[in-house]
Amino acid sequence: MSVKQLSVFAENKSGSLCEVTSILSETKINIRAFSVADTDKYGVIRMIVDDPRKAAYALSEAGKIVNVTDVVGVQITDETGGLDILLKTLAANGINVEYLYAFVSTAANAADVVIRVSDNGATEKILTEAGYTLISDIDIGKK
Amino acid sequence: MTRYYQKEIETASPEQIREWQNERLLKTLQHVWDNNKYYRKKMIDRGVLVGDVRSVDDLWKLPFLTKDDLREAYPYGLMSAPLSDCVRIQSTSGTTGKRVVAFYTQADVDLWEECCARAIVAAGGTKDDVVQVCYGYGLFTGGPGLNGGSHKVGCLTLPMSSGNTERQLQFMTDLEATILCCTPSYAAYLAESLYEKGMRDQIKLKAGIFGAEAWTEEMRHDIEEKLGIKAYDIYGLTELSGPGVSFECEEQSGMHINEDHFIVETIDPETGRVLPDGERGELVFTSITKQAFPLLRYRTKDIAVLSREKCSCGRTFVKMSKPMGRSDDMLIIKGVNVFPSQIETVLMNKGLTSNYQIVVDRLGTTDSIEVKVEMTPELFSDTINSIEVREREITDALKSMLGIYAKVSIVEPKSIVRSEGKAVRVIDKRKLYG
Numbered sequence A: 001m002s003v004k005q006l007s008v009f010a011e012n013k014s015g016s017l018c019e020v021t022s023i024l025s026e027t028k029i030n031i032r033a034f035s036v037a038d039t040d041k042y043g044v045i046r047m048i049v050d051d052p053r054k055a056a057y058a059l060s061e062a063g064k065i066v067n068v069t070d071v072v073g074v075q076i077t078d079e080t081g082g083l084d085i086l087l088k089t090l091a092a093n094g095i096n097v098e099y100l101y102a103f104v105s106t107a108a109n110a111a112d113v114v115i116r117v118s119d120n121g122a123t124e125k126i127l128t129e130a131g132y133t134l135i136s137d138i139d140i141g142k143k
Numbered sequence B: 001m002t003r004y005y006q007k008e009i010e011t012a013s014p015e016q017i018r019e020w021q022n023e024r025l026l027k028t029l030q031h032v033w034d035n036n037k038y039y040r041k042k043m044i045d046r047g048v049l050v051g052d053v054r055s056v057d058d059l060w061k062l063p064f065l066t067k068d069d070l071r072e073a074y075p076y077g078l079m080s081a082p083l084s085d086c087v088r089i090q091s092t093s094g095t096t097g098k099r100v101v102a103f104y105t106q107a108d109v110d111l112w113e114e115c116c117a118r119a120i121v122a123a124g125g126t127k128d129d130v131v132q133v134c135y136g137y138g139l140f141t142g143g144p145g146l147n148g149g150s151h152k153v154g155c156l157t158l159p160m161s162s163g164n165t166e167r168q169l170q171f172m173t174d175l176e177a178t179i180l181c182c183t184p185s186y187a188a189y190l191a192e193s194l195y196e197k198g199m200r201d202q203i204k205l206k207a208g209i210f211g212a213e214a215w216t217e218e219m220r221h222d223i224e225e226k227l228g229i230k231a232y233d234i235y236g237l238t239e240l241s242g243p244g245v246s247f248e249c250e251e252q253s254g255m256h257i258n259e260d261h262f263i264v265e266t267i268d269p270e271t272g273r274v275l276p277d278g279e280r281g282e283l284v285f286t287s288i289t290k291q292a293f294p295l296l297r298y299r300t301k302d303i304a305v306l307s308r309e310k311c312s313c314g315r316t317f318v319k320m321s322k323p324m325g326r327s328d329d330m331l332i333i334k335g336v337n338v339f340p341s342q343i344e345t346v347l348m349n350k351g352l353t354s355n356y357q358i359v360v361d362r363l364g365t366t367d368s369i370e371v372k373v374e375m376t377p378e379l380f381s382d383t384i385n386s387i388e389v390r391e392r393e394i395t396d397a398l399k400s401m402l403g404i405y406a407k408v409s410i411v412e413p414k415s416i417v418r419s420e421g422k423a424v425r426v427i428d429k430r431k432l433y434g
């Protein structure tokens, strides 16, 4: 049920991000979500795209270091406190979140959240039991 | 359980060893003077005649030989015996320039194999052992040397040569090999493969003799633990015969140099001045028992330290440390000698085969060293935290190897400047300031 996330290594220098986005644009990849985590020396670009395989191939062909990680995708209602309730649910069940980011969902009045945890299976079970709708690559691929 | 292959030689008194060296040096020098025009000319150019050297104390008077001499004299220029007396050649895998070829009479081969036999016995080998030799055979000295030594000890010898891991593991388990001879990196690879195939509990190995490349103590512990063996270092150069110039005993704290065959000196690589034992310098060897290809004062470019401290194994031969690097690559940073090869070893031990570059700079009066490492899939992760953990591991390992702090910077793949396809390993910006 998980979502495939691409991460790409980028040095902290001008043009690094643009290089990655232009490779994807040339390959006709639609970037659904984009987030950057960085230190003072380098960063990790994390992305959800409509065709992760094709994107990973194009990036590594261009000499980039790419990782494909399974992350948990979940839909929350686009209203005040939506993210807070989600995080409380996870914390209450002892799930440690490494990072997360949200993006506009294809469903109406909803936001999609990508969560990086160490145990995808356990997290998905907890969320399903709490009544959340999980999303998968198929949902992401939908235009 | 101290055992020796040739007890009376390996535990001889220092006076006895000196007596052998004096006598054999003079004999070898006369032999070279009479039969080798190339070295005789070098001596005359330096104003030294054969009679000027009366003992080991006069060794410093003789001219050095370098790899350049060997290339210049290729192929027969440094031969000191008629070709008709020679039975064997070995050769180094030269990456630049001409290859270096060494010649052996049957007596030379026997003495070399004896040196290797001493190493095998020091590693606990007896005639009941099964020795698996997976060094390359052929021009490379690793395979033939250990193979011959193993025969001399009377071990069942498996002449595997390198590669074909599947077959290596099959023979290792089916024929119950007890001593493994190969490069340390191949030993690590074999260990890995044994675990992968679930064959770890089928092996009977007790010791390994690993040489021909640089390795660290960390790598030794790793191999020892994974294979359940004791791992021994061995050192040698084709120019001097091959492996077995020196070898480790059960103390595993340096390699005993076979001083009945070689006189060792350490010199300052810049000035050529002979250094006292205990000081780090370039190793220089003089072979004193060879007939076909005896080299006098051969500069190895390997930097090491000699120790004459009494060894618990009972051997009286001087011990040399593991070579720390090559003299022509040495950098002096904050007064500390740093070798690019040490850095490469650390990266290799961390499983990083990526490109790297060392940048040395000076801020005010303080030297700094930065090691740039290209990002690799093994090092990369989607979480910054795990990249930082790996980065810190490399920093710590460098600190313990070099003795000084080196900043580690991870850079994008293929971003390190290459010149004619080869990465530029060292940039010393201090030179810009003169």
Ligand SMILES: [Zn+2]
Pocket (backbone or CB within 6 Å): B249, B250, B251, B256, B311, B312, B313, B314, B315
């Ligand atoms: Zn010893």
